[in-house]
Amino acid sequence: MTGPDVPPSFTLAYVPGVTPTKWVRIWNERSPDVPLVLVQVSAADAAATARDRAADAVLLRLPIDRTGLHAIPLYTETTVVVVPKDHVAAAADELSTDDIADDIVLHPLDDTLDWERPPGRPAISRPATTADAIQLVAAGIGLLVVPQSLARLHHRKDLTYRPLADAPESRVALSWPEDETTDLTEQLIGIIRGRTVNSTRGPAPTPAPAKPAADTRKPAPRTPRRPTPKTGKRGKPRRRA
Structure with missing residues (x-):
């Protein structure tokens, strides 16, 4: 949660049985300066937790009353x-x-x-x-x-x-208030969906240095060398018989 004079953080609530451990690890690697705070909530209170903004996002099970909420289905449980x-x-x-x-x-x-x-x-x-x-x-x-x-x-x-x-079957979804899709929410969505750091919604990759253009000019034709007369041992021209 954020506010005046409050360091940035992100609160993720989750229902029993859902294990966000992998996503938390990736978040900590990519945003070590923004703590991801985990809060467990009951299944009955999960939708209200998102709707009342008691957490920035909630991992819950569908179906729920989606009034005022986004809900992205993530996976289906056996x-x-x-x-x-x-x-x-x-x-x-x-x-x-x-x-x-x-x-x-x-x-x-x-x-x-x-x-x-x-x-x-x-x-x-x-x-x-x-x-x-x-x-x-x-x-x-x-x-x-x-x-x-x-x-x-x-x-x-x-x-x-x-x-x-x-x-x-039970479907696990990520839910948050409709009018509060923040950059941090987008970051969490990207992590859960498996986007890499260099994906289109992640930080822009550093462009590689441009290679110098290849020289396409043709070399100038070489002037043929004139043959030199054969010489004797001391370098003088041989006389004709």
């Missing part, structure tokens, strides 16, 4: 179902929603998957967070469908996960 290791579903390499139709499937309040109808049988109540739902799965109360990054974030030795083939 959707998985988290199960106890001794559950019958753990024996499969991949599952479908039909495979878990008879199971209780937990649907936490911070779920960001865009379900038309969640799979399985609903629990009596919805857990407040994904972390709470993980605890219930470990207790054998139900299964949980989440983006793979969240399954990794909440890894436990007694749980495992399998891809869920026909489930909605």
Whole structure:
């Protein structure tokens, strides 16, 4: 964030499971004088964090209410179902929603998957967070469908996960206020999209020194040399017989 008498910095908020480590490293290499401040926010608060300008930009999961916000989709996550290791579903390499139709499937309040109808049988109540739902799965109360990054974030030795083939997928996006696309925001977008320092939106490369023009003139014709008479041992012309 910037302002009068405040050194320039950039605040990047991110939701659980998203790991901006690589982008932070590149930012620090290119702009060591502008700190990139990381702030973790809940999925439920992510869009409001961008809209209220509590951060310069936010890495969040779609869908969101985009009113007043830019949102650039970055990548799509695999959707998985988290199960106890001794559950019958753990024996499969991949599952479908039909495979878990008879199971209780937990649907936490911070779920960001865009379900038309969640799979399985609903629990009596919805857990407040994904972390709470993980605890219930470990207790054998139900299964949980989440983006793979969240399954990794909440890894436990007694749980495992399998891809869920026909489930909605989570898309991670970079979001910021519509009227505040600053140079630092453009710089972050370039880093995330893999632009190099010398790309068109990065610093202009230093031009190489011009090579001297090649001399295209033809050399002047050489005057043929006149033959010299043959001489004897002492250099005098030989007499004719």
